[in-house]
Amino acid sequence: MTLYHSPTSPYVRKVMVLAHEAGVIDRIALVPASGTPLDPGTVPVGANPLGKVPVLTRPDGGALYDSRVICRYLDALAGNRFYPSGPRQWDCLTLEATADGILDAALLMVYESRLRPDSMQMPELVDGQWSKIARSVALLEERWLAYLAGPPCMGQIALGCALAYVDFRLLTRDWRGAAPQLAQWQDGFVQRDSMTATAPPR
DSSP: OEEEEOTTOHHHHHHHHHHHHHTOGGGOEEEEOOOBTTBOTTSOTTTOTTOOSOEEEETTEEEEESHHHHHHHHHHHTTSOSSOOTTHHHHHHHHHHHHHHHHHHHHHHHHHHHHSOGGGOOHHHHHHHHHHHHHHHHHHHHHSHHHHTSSOOHHHHHHHHHHHHHHHHOGGGOGGGGOHHHHHHHHHHTTSHHHHHTOOOO
16 A cells, blocks of 8 residues: 655544554555645645545555545454444544544644735634634543543544644644643653654654
8 A cells, every 4th residue: 555645744644643553554655745725736636636645545446535534444454443333433433523623723724824925814714713623622621531541542543643733733822721631641642652653753
């Protein structure tokens, strides 16, 4: 398999962390690729017309894209260990969706400052995206700590990568002050071998 990836993409990191955790990382060849909403750059648009990474090409089929699709595929190859069955699966999927929503909001904040000229930037848009992150963090602190204490799953991997990205790009916003128990969980999660192996360059 070939994974088109950027080491700073949090969506790529999700895939890489799962690949490490599931023991399939050695079956994946990495090819650098990157782009922005303004220019797909080196992303293979013939494989993913959306012009985004990650993209996974397979020897036995077409390309897969969107981190959630790729993660489901890799987990199936590894024996379906990180998407639980039964009632817990819905919690896992909801947690993964929440984490991806945090990432979506964080990326829009980053793009606003990086891709728009100063005269066109909208502080209200940035604050609105941050409010999504803040509400999500508050809910996770209030209702999700017991689940986070359970066995590792894809929802936890997605959340660990999302919060790590917020720390990486938006550290001055200090989500941790409002969610000390979630911050403690995150501090433990980033110590996993899969997270240290996939840490973005600084």
